[in-house]
Amino acid sequence: MTTSPPRQQAPSPAAPAPRSTAARRASGTLALIAATALAPAAWGTTYAVTTELLPPGHPLFAALLRSLPGGLLLLLVTRVLPRGTWWWKAAALGTLNISAVYAFLFVAAELLPGGVAGTLSAVQPLMVAGLAVVVLRERASAWRIGWGVAGVVGVGLVVLGPSARLDGVGVLAGLAGAGSMALGIVLTKHWGRPAGVGPAALAGWQLTAGGLALLPLTVLFEGAPPHLDGSAVTGYLWLGTVGGFIAHVLWFRGLGRLPVTATAMLVLLSPLVAAVIGALMLGESFSPGQLGGFGLALAALVAGQLSPRRPRLPWPSRPPR
Numbered sequence: 001m002t003t004s005p006p007r008q009q010a011p012s013p014a015a016p017a018p019r020s021t022a023a024r025r026a027s028g029t030l031a032l033i034a035a036t037a038l039a040p041a042a043w044g045t046t047y048a049v050t051t052e053l054l055p056p057g058h059p060l061f062a063a064l065l066r067s068l069p070g071g072l073l074l075l076l077v078t079r080v081l082p083r084g085t086w087w088w089k090a091a092a093l094g095t096l097n098i099s100a101v102y103a104f105l106f107v108a109a110e111l112l113p114g115g116v117a118g119t120l121s122a123v124q125p126l127m128v129a130g131l132a133v134v135v136l137r138e139r140a141s142a143w144r145i146g147w148g149v150a151g152v153v154g155v156g157l158v159v160l161g162p163s164a165r166l167d168g169v170g171v172l173a174g175l176a177g178a179g180s181m182a183l184g185i186v187l188t189k190h191w192g193r194p195a196g197v198g199p200a201a202l203a204g205w206q207l208t209a210g211g212l213a214l215l216p217l218t219v220l221f222e223g224a225p226p227h228l229d230g231s232a233v234t235g236y237l238w239l240g241t242v243g244g245f246i247a248h249v250l251w252f253r254g255l256g257r258l259p260v261t262a263t264a265m266l267v268l269l270s271p272l273v274a275a276v277i278g279a280l281m282l283g284e285s286f287s288p289g290q291l292g293g294f295g296l297a298l299a300a301l302v303a304g305q306l307s308p309r310r311p312r313l314p315w316p317s318r319p320p321r
Contacts, residue, residue: 029258033305036254037266039247044273046243048281053235055226060218063102065236068211070245074204080197082205089191090205091213096184098210103217104177111170118271120174122155122297125304127182128264135186136260144261144304151268151300157293158275158286182264188252189260199253203245206252265304268297 054062075081082090108117125148132138193202226232255263272294279286286294 032254032257033266035250036258036263037269039251039254040267040269041273042243042247044270045277046239047274048277049235049238049243052281053231053238055228055232058222058226059106060103060214060222061225062236062239063099063106064211064214064218066102066239066244067098067207067214070240070248071204071207071209071211074200074245074249075208078198078201078204080201080204083194086194086205090202091209093184093188093191094206094209094211095213096180096187097206099213099217100180101177101184102210102214104173104180108170108174108177111167112174116160116170117174118159118274119152119156120171121178122152122268122271123175124178124182124267125151125261125264127179128185129261131182131186132189132260135190138261141261141307143307144265147300147303148265151265151297151304154293154295154297154300155268155271158290158297159271185255185264186260188255193256199256200249202252203248207245207248259307262305262307265301268301272297 050059050062105117108120112120126145129141129145129148133140188202193199228236254266275290275294
């Protein structure tokens with residue numbers, strides 16, 4: 001008895017090839033960078049909101065509402081409190097990233113034109129690069145340092161006008177604010193997060209600590225809160241939500257997963273967004289020099305996210321003896 005050979009099934013149509021791991025990783029990194037960039041973009045709206053919607057003469061009260069309510073809300077939602085050494089670490093980071101930055105920022109804003117203050121804030125990526133070498137033991141990147149300098153030049157071309165004046169105390173305050181946040185960024189990267197603690201909880205700790213540090217200063221220097229009308233309520237809500245806890249959660253999420261110097265380059269978006277909003281509000285257009293500076297700053301921001309590697313040259317072969 002003979003058996004017939006097994007029937008061969010018709011070949012099934014080829015299944016689509018799965019995306020490579022490298023492509024998925026690159027796509028996820030781009031999405032993370034874009035989400036993180038929303039934080040400094042939101043912070044760039046602060047100047048317009050402050051000048052157009054908030055009552056004048058109460059900058060510390062604005063900083064307080066920008067930090068403390070959102071921090072308490074995040075603590076209520078996450079229900080995670082610091083433990084052990086994280087009590088003083090959260091207080092230190094809240095002081096550096098929140099209260100000290102806001103205090104120096106408002107002093108600089110009072111004494112300097114917005115363009116000068118914005119240019120000083122653009123120095124922050126260079127400070128982060130230097131601190132990363134000292135604190136994180138990272139190798140200095142000539143690529144990112146060079147583009148950091150280009151970013152400062154680009155922002156300066158956009159926001160500095162011919163009538164820009166310099167005030168010694170204001171310049172020191174602007175540099176101190178940039179340095180405070182730069183150190184806070186590097187220490188946040190250095191200390192990381194405790195196991196089981198997400199970026200929302202970390203943002204809640206820092207916003208609460210920074211807000212509590214601002215509370216006595218606000219009472220001491222500004223006294224009673226100002227009268228709030230509809231515009232003021234809208235402005236404070238925007239600063240406390242979009243520019244407050246939402247932006248900080250996105251920022252700390254990206255900072256925990258992206259290179260610290262590359263993340264710091266995203267801060268260049270703040271003065272650029274502020275300049276665009278200011279031009280739209282005044283109905284003005286950018287000059288060719290400003291457009292060139294805008295392009296240079298954006299190029300620096302994008303290039304700062306890259307890490308070009310030098311190609312390895314093969315060892316020269318020894319000649320035969």
